Amino acid sequence: xxxxxxxxxxxxxxxVREAALRLFAxxxxxAVSMRQIAGEVGVQAGALYNYTPDxxxxxxxxxxxxxxxxxxxxxxxPGPDDPLAALEGFTRFHIRFHHDRPDEVFISYxxxxxxxxxxxxxxxxxxxxxxxxxxxxLRRGVAIGAFDVAEPKIAAxxxxxxxxxxxxxxxxxxxxxxxxxxxxxWDMVRKAVSxxxxxxHG
Amino acid sequence: xxxxxxxxxxxxxxxVREAALRLFAxxxxxAVSMRQIAGEVGVQAGALYNYTPDxxxxxxxxxxxxxxxxxxxxxxxPGPDDPLAALEGFTRFHIRFHHDRPDEVFISYxxxxxxxxxxxxxxxxxxxxxxxxxxxxLRRGVAIGAFDVAEPKIAAxxxxxxxxxxxxxxxxxxxxxxxxxxxxxWDMVRKAVSxxxxxxHG
Numbered sequence: 187x188x189x190x191x192x193x194x195x196x197x198x199x200x201x202v203r204e205a206a207l208r209l210f211a212x213x214x215x216x217a218v219s220m221r222q223i224a225g226e227v228g229v230q231a232g233a234l235y236n237y238t239p240d241x242x243x244x245x246x247x248x249x250x251x252x253x254x255x256x257x258x259x260x261x262x263x264p265g266p267d268d269p270l271a272a273l274e275g276f277t278r279f280h281i282r283f284h285h286d287r288p289d290e291v292f293i294s295y296x297x298x299x300x301x302x303x304x305x306x307x308x309x310x311x312x313x314x315x316x317x318x319x320x321x322x323x324l325r326r327g328v329a330i331g332a333f334d335v336a337e338p339k340i341a342a343x344x345x346x347x348x349x350x351x352x353x354x355x356x357x358x359x360x361x362x363x364x365x366x367x368x369x370x371x372w373d374m375v376r377k378a379v380s381x382x383x384x385x386x387h388g
Numbered sequence: 389x390x391x392x393x394x395x396x397x398x399x400x401x402x403x404v405r406e407a408a409l410r411l412f413a414x415x416x417x418x419a420v421s422m423r424q425i426a427g428e429v430g431v432q433a434g435a436l437y438n439y440t441p442d443x444x445x446x447x448x449x450x451x452x453x454x455x456x457x458x459x460x461x462x463x464x465x466p467g468p469d470d471p472l473a474a475l476e477g478f479t480r481f482h483i484r485f486h487h488d489r490p491d492e493v494f495i496s497y498x499x500x501x502x503x504x505x506x507x508x509x510x511x512x513x514x515x516x517x518x519x520x521x522x523x524x525x526l527r528r529g530v531a532i533g534a535f536d537v538a539e540p541k542i543a544a545x546x547x548x549x550x551x552x553x554x555x556x557x558x559x560x561x562x563x564x565x566x567x568x569x570x571x572x573x574w575d576m577v578r579k580a581v582s583x584x585x586x587x588x589h590g
Contacts, residue, residue, distance in 0.1 A: 212501070214416035214417070216415045217418030217419040299414070337564070337572050340569065343553055343557060344550050345550075346553070347551075347552060347553020347554075348550035348553070349549075350553070351545055351546055351549020351550070354497070354549070355545060362542070370539055370542050370546075371542075374543065377580050377581075378580040
């Protein structure tokens with residue numbers, strides 16, 4: 187993706203992306219025009235092309251930015267060797283990271299169909315590399331007998347789907363806090379992959 | 389919702405709904421015009437209003453139809469008294485039912501934001517009554533010591549989210565068949581809600 191010079195160096199670029207994110211999440215990519223995005227930012231439609239070559243590039247930048255942030259945040263957390271501790275870390279990280287970014291999560295799922303084939307392939311690759319991290323934790327746990335998982339790849343996708351669910355219904359101020367929700371999900375994930383007789387940890 | 393007379397009695401009504409479903413799933417509700425739907429069906433835009441008062445009614449009919457079908461199909465399956473057997477029945481039913489309706493599932497999640505407040509409330513109510521069925525199974529299992537679930541409502545939503553994940557990635561002809569995917573998910577659901585020492589069944 188060619189980037190127009192200067193898109194990183196001033197404050198309008200980020201404002202364009204924020205406006206696009208908000209509008210795509212509210213109305214859907216296909217229903218939003220470049221003119222509308224320009225209106226949100228407060229620039230002429232023509233000026234928008236100083237920041238992005240087209241609407242597809244904006245969508246791709248948003249989705250790639252989200253995946254890059256996810257992978258960078260994940261890489262910044264110390265990954266314990268112990269598979270059970272690593273799985274707990276992944277579970278809690280996933281819920282917290284996504285809870286803070288509802289619009290990005292929503293468009294990342296919903297607008298995959300609107301990516302060009304080459305852009306889709308790149309986003310899918312990033313997504314897979316994230317899933318692979320969880321799969322690797324599960325495989326390590328299976329190898330030492332801590333987990334009983336017949337298909338680590340399927341289990342990884344099932345766990346991520348379960349954790350993604352939180353984003354669709356959780357609202358602050360309800361009966362349960364996010365840390366409580368996190369704990370309840372960790373209990374289920376831990377049990378879902380557990381070996382019949384858990385090994386001693388500690 | 390007022391229905392225009394005759395929308396059930398001929399074949400154009402269903403064709404209008406099919407076209408709307410396909411177009412909404414492909415482009416998103418906000419991006420699709422009544423004119424486009426009429427074009428797909430092969431009628432004049434004005435004729436569409438013989439079948440539906442407006443685009444919002446079409447969306448609502450599709451989402452309500454999907455939930456009505458779900459609840460009717462569920463009601464038609466014999467629900468075993470044993471909570472473990474009931475949970476297995478729910479899990480397998482959910483995966484199979486939704487696998488057959490990818491477009492309906494997609495718009496039911498994605499287009500909630502485009503429902504009018506009163507329509508949203510009705511769809512949410514139907515959705516809740518489905519979740520309540522799973523929650524009731526979990527509570528019955530907890531009551532007899534078969535399940536260990538601290539928050540049956542949260543667990544119900546987590547299980548449904550996990551099962552919904554299948555729809556986002558499963559394709560026929562891959563390494564694993566749908567019955568295999570069903571079995572793997574049932575194994576995880578069963579373990580996720582299991583009591584520390586499973587009671588004897590049988």
